[in-house]
Amino acid sequence: MGLFTKDIETLHDLYVHQLQDVYYAEHQITKALPTMIGKATNPQLKAGFEQHLRETEGQIARLEQVFQLHGLSPKAVTCPAIDGIIKEANEVAGDIADKQVLDAALTASAQAVEHYEITRYGTLIAWAEQMGHAEAAALLGETLAEEKATDDKLTQLASSAINRQAELA
Numbered sequence: 325m326g327l328f329t330k331d332i333e334t335l336h337d338l339y340v341h342q343l344q345d346v347y348y349a350e351h352q353i354t355k356a357l358p359t360m361i362g363k364a365t366n367p368q369l370k371a372g373f374e375q376h377l378r379e380t381e382g383q384i385a386r387l388e389q390v391f392q393l394h395g396l397s398p399k400a401v402t403c404p405a406i407d408g409i410i411k412e413a414n415e416v417a418g419d420i421a422d423k424q425v426l427d428a429a430l431t432a433s434a435q436a437v438e439h440y441e442i443t444r445y446g447t448l449i450a451w452a453e454q455m456g457h458a459e460a461a462a463l464l465g466e467t468l469a470e471e472k473a474t475d476d477k478l479t480q481l482a483s484s485a486i487n488r489q490a491e492l493a
């Protein structure tokens with residue numbers, strides 16, 4: 325989609341574009357998570373990433389159901405925002421030698437990813453509801469709940485252990 329093309333004319337077009345964007349983002353997250361699992365030291369953080377990898381695979385399947393509901397084949401469009409968040413996460417992680425400080429960085433990066441997803445799914449749900457796509461909105465709502473739960477778990481883990489361990493490192 326170029327700047328001067330007219331691929332997006334209606335709210336429905338915009339909604340589909342955003343679905344394709346988040347479909348791409350979820351795929352990039354499934355590629356990034358194994359590296360984060362490998363780098364994490366805190367067992368709960370590692371387990372949390374493993375669980376979220378499985379959840380993300382389910383979220384991809386759920387997006388495919390949403391495409392299907394609209395009579396569309398699943399398609400991904402490059403999302404520079406998620407690419408940037410993941411690139412920065414890798415760069416910062418690569419600069420950290422201490423395992424506990426690295427855990428704090430990984431947690432922060434994962435929360436940046438979750439917050440990005442929360443804003444995307446929140447918007448998609450609002451648009452789906454506005455256009456009367458109740459079934460799609462419900463499916464997207466299941467994913468939004470998972471993203472929020474993951475974010476809450478990361479906050480809990482950071483404040484109960486990871487940040488303190490990083491400070492003591």
Ligand SMILES: [Fe+2]
Binds near residue numbers: 350353383441
């Ligand atoms: Fe996700």
